[in-house]
Structures are given as structure tokens and as C-alpha cells.
Amino acid sequence: MNRKWVISLTLTIFILAAGGAGSLYIVNTVPKKLEAAVVLDQPTDTNENTEPISQTKDIIFQAQKKVVQIKLKNGTIGSGFLYNDKGDVITNAHVAANQNKVTVITVDSKKLSGEVIGISPDTDIAVVRVPGLKDEKPLPIRSSSKAELLDEVLALGSPLGLQNTVTSGEISGLNRNFDLDPFQYKNVYQISAPIAPGNSGGPLIDKKTGEVIGVNSAKLGKENIGFSIPIVDVLSLVKNWSKSPMESLPKFPNIDSKEEKPQETSKAEEATYLVQYFYNSINQGDFVTAYSLIGSDWQSTKTYEQFRTGYNNTLSVSIDNIIADPKDNLVEVTAIITAEETDHGEVNTKKYQVKYPVGYENNQMKILLGSGEVLK
Known part of the structure; x- marks a missing residue:
């Protein structure tokens, strides 16, 4: 049986500056046994690089073209990535909560209009349809298997509004479970790749293959411990929305009231x-x-x-x-x-x-x- 993490429902979702948009922070006191569970030894030998630098750079360059910044009317910022040739962008539900329309900014600074066509009231996933991205080639998705412990990964997005940011790390834990009202995070990846406010909704990419394996969603306090929702766990939900967009979207009354002052990208x-x-x-x-x-x-x-x-x-x-x-x-x-x-x-x-x-x-x-x- 997989070890489950349980984090109190009383923990607060922080929709952080630069993002309603930003990563979720789990900031209340975490039990000592939980702190011990998340401390993993990092490899000290960095001489063995399994992928040529040029190949990694190419994966990053190609992926950046498909990663977008999502901006709300109040200026808060999140991230997303192109999922199919219909112009559908996957992001977090807390990024698109209480929105029908959002502005999507591509890597070449093109500003496009997006419509929220699907959002889950309990899983932190949403889909935004962007007509201006229709027929564009999407990011490759790993649809049949999950990542393994210590797999090397890249996290892309717009932390603190800094578009085109890439950080690297590893899968440092598997099958983490916790609740952050109203969302439930089940069997998510724990990652060492640094993420920050504004990364929410951005892709977690396998460094070797360039495939999307997760959706970066939350962070533990001020530590470099983040959490990413496995893409295979939400693909059926995403596909249903792409095929049949929701006629009415759920409301999230507790999210707007907890937004902090956003940071604008100058x-x-x-x-x-x-x-x-x-x-x-x-x-x-x-x-x-x-x-x-x-x-x-x-x-x-x-x-x-x-x-x-x-x-x-x-x-x-x-x-x-x-x-x-x-x-x-x-x-x-x-x-x-x-x-x-x-x-x-x-x-x-x-x-x-x-x-x-x-x-x-x-x-x-x-x-x-x-x-x-x-x-x-």
C-alpha cells in the first residue's frame, strides 16, 4: 500500500503574488514525521550527464514555444501549455477559477484571448481554449505510464511573472496525498525542481524525452519541494472537456478572497x-x-x-x-x-x-x- 500524506483541511490556499495565478503554498505547521518523510539525499556526483547538453537545450527550446503565460483581468499570472491542435491549454483550476475569459501570452509576446471550457471543482485542473493557437503542434504528452523516483525533470512556466523560466530537478517522491480546500491532490509527484508563484499550471517535462508528465501545482513552504499532478491521472477529464466544453462553470468563492496583490510584468x-x-x-x-x-x-x-x-x-x-x-x-x-x-x-x-x-x-x-x- 502506498504511503499517504494527510495535510489538514485547515491549511490555507495562497493564491500568491504574480499568480491567482501563482503556486499554492502549504505554509502551516507540518508534522515532524512529515518533514522527515520529504527529506531525500540528493546525488553528489554530477559528472554523469545522461543527456547531451545540446539535446536538453533543444527540448527546452521546443517546449518553450508551447508554454504560455495566463493573465487575469486583475493582473494575476499563471502558466499553461498547449495540449492539442484545437488550441486547448491545460492549466490549474486555481489559476482560472471564477473566470470565463483570460489573456494568454505566448513566448513571442503575442497576446491572445482564451475561454475557460472546463474546470474541476475538486481536482486542480482546468482547460482554456485559445482559437489563436488552433492547428499549432502541441507538446508531446506521456499518456500511458507514470514517472519513477529520481527521474530527471524540467519545470517550465512564469514564476513571479518571469516568462520562459526553466528549472531542473528530480522526482523526489511519489504518491503524495493532501487536501487544500477545495482541491484534493492524490498520488501526486514530489519534485525538487524549484517552482514559485506564477509556475502554477506549467508543465513538468521528462528531461530525456521532452514529454509532459505532470502539471506543476503546489509548493511546500519556502523549501524547494514542489508538487506536480501526474498528467495521466487527468487526461480523461481534459479530453472530455475538449470534446464537450462545460456549459456552466463552477464557482470558487474562497479563492478570490485570498488572492494577494499581483505583480505585473513590466x-x-x-x-x-x-x-x-x-x-x-x-x-x-x-x-x-x-x-x-x-x-x-x-x-x-x-x-x-x-x-x-x-x-x-x-x-x-x-x-x-x-x-x-x-x-x-x-x-x-x-x-x-x-x-x-x-x-x-x-x-x-x-x-x-x-x-x-x-x-x-x-x-x-x-x-x-x-x-x-x-x-x-
Whole structure:
């Protein structure tokens, strides 16, 4: 028989700053025997890396495209991920509680409208349909088996509103059970990957395969002990909502009253994310995505072929420093980058200072123009 955890119903759900949105914290006193049960020895030998770094980076890059930020009217923030080609996004019920419509923000800063089509009154799972994501390729889902103890995992989401954040860890416990009114958490994963407010609803991904294995949902106090709902346990529920959306949604009167003041993601932060994502795309050889991030005026002076040709000799780009300075309707982003480039078969390293005015076009943030100079 699996060991069950029982946490008192009197524990309070905290819908944390940056998220109604944020991770749930279990903050009341936990029995000493429970504290002992969650302390696991972490491996000290980090020399054995079962996956090549490049493969892990590729898994992260591809997954980030399918992970979204979910924003409510009051500014609170959560996370979600694309589940099917209908544009359906899985998230936590406490993220979408008492909402019919939400704003969904993609990794390239596109803001889309989403409708809550399913939400459970007792399992912390909800589905948001986003027409703007229809026919997009979803994240791969592990639908037939559960993770095992010490499996390596990645947690993606928007902790504290910081979109595109990735943390790594392990499955540090199995079959954890507790209640946080009104939700019941049964046989959930315990994870060592750090999560924070705003991670709620984001995917837990198998580091080796890139498959979604869980939905990050809760955290224990200030410790790096989080909990993720196994995706296989909620797939039937999610599939039913996708096939037949709920006609009326349940209400959660106890959640709104316990929301803390949300944190807004500033335009400067959004512009910084966008420029970082631009260079991540370049590094992955995804020039289509990189080109889509630049504004129409810039595109009118440079075709896609010309844009891609400009990076023919670039092996990699790393950002050493980046500063975003809001200016009226624009954000001026200045970065110092290091580029590895080939020149007649030789690899050279050069530093550049690049400047990008970043602003909105058709309600989507774009890198409007670009300039740079070599630093000596």
C-alpha cells in the first residue's frame, strides 16, 4: 500500500503574488514525521550527464514555444501549455477559477484571448481554449505510464511573472496525498525542481524525452519541494472537456478572497524576454521564428533570405549584459553580446553592442529595428 500524506483541511490556499495565478503554498505547521518523510539525499556526483547538453537545450527550446503565460483581468499570472491542435491549454483550476475569459501570452509576446471550457471543482485542473493557437503542434504528452523516483525533470512556466523560466530537478517522491480546500491532490509527484508563484499550471517535462508528465501545482513552504499532478491521472477529464466544453462553470468563492496583490510584468521585462528569445532562436537555427519577431518596417528592408544569410557565419551568440530602458511607447533594449563566427575556416570570437527599439504592432510586441557595432 502506498504511503499517504494527510495535510489538514485547515491549511490555507495562497493564491500568491504574480499568480491567482501563482503556486499554492502549504505554509502551516507540518508534522515532524512529515518533514522527515520529504527529506531525500540528493546525488553528489554530477559528472554523469545522461543527456547531451545540446539535446536538453533543444527540448527546452521546443517546449518553450508551447508554454504560455495566463493573465487575469486583475493582473494575476499563471502558466499553461498547449495540449492539442484545437488550441486547448491545460492549466490549474486555481489559476482560472471564477473566470470565463483570460489573456494568454505566448513566448513571442503575442497576446491572445482564451475561454475557460472546463474546470474541476475538486481536482486542480482546468482547460482554456485559445482559437489563436488552433492547428499549432502541441507538446508531446506521456499518456500511458507514470514517472519513477529520481527521474530527471524540467519545470517550465512564469514564476513571479518571469516568462520562459526553466528549472531542473528530480522526482523526489511519489504518491503524495493532501487536501487544500477545495482541491484534493492524490498520488501526486514530489519534485525538487524549484517552482514559485506564477509556475502554477506549467508543465513538468521528462528531461530525456521532452514529454509532459505532470502539471506543476503546489509548493511546500519556502523549501524547494514542489508538487506536480501526474498528467495521466487527468487526461480523461481534459479530453472530455475538449470534446464537450462545460456549459456552466463552477464557482470558487474562497479563492478570490485570498488572492494577494499581483505583480505585473513590466514592458521592460517583456522586451528583455523578447530579445533573449530572439537570440535563443538564432542559436537553435530557428530563423523562421527569429524573423517573425522583428517588425514590419525592418522586414520591409530585409527579406527572410537576406536575414538568414546574415547569420551564415554565426556559430553561437551569448548575451553578456542586457538593459531595457522604457521610452514613451517604446522600450530601448541595449545588449552586449559575444558571437562565435567563422572566417575562412577559422573560428573567431567577437563582442558587439546591439540596440533594439521594441514596441507593439497589432497588439504584439516586436523588435522594430536593430543596429550594432563591434567592440574592441
